Amino acid sequence: MIAKADRSSLALEKFAASNPQLLDEIKDLSPTEQQQQIQWAFDDQAEDQGIEPWELTLELIANSPEELKA
Numbered sequence: 001m002i003a004k005a006d007r008s009s010l011a012l013e014k015f016a017a018s019n020p021q022l023l024d025e026i027k028d029l030s031p032t033e034q035q036q037q038i039q040w041a042f043d044d045q046a047e048d049q050g051i052e053p054w055e056l057t058l059e060l061i062a063n064s065p066e067e068l069k070a
Contacts, residue, residue, distance in 0.1 A: 011057035015042050 016023060016038050026037045046056040062068035 007057055007061055011060040012038055012042055014060045015045070015056075 012035075019041065022038065022041055026034045029037065042056065043053050046053040049056065051059075058068060
């Protein structure tokens with residue numbers, strides 16, 4: 001089992017990698033501001049899907065539907 005902090009970091013990395021437009025928009029910001037923007041976009045994505053951020057985290061890090069269910 002992946003630690004909670006590691007799950008969040010991995011999910012944010014996957015989210016950012018799958019959103020190149022977001023990365024392009026924030027490329028001139030400081031690293032701290034970039035992380036903040038990615039987190040806000042992640043939270044907005046979860047809200048748009050009608051789920052909690054932790055649920056989106058699990059969806060992004062699961063390697064299979066079975067793993068997500070577990």
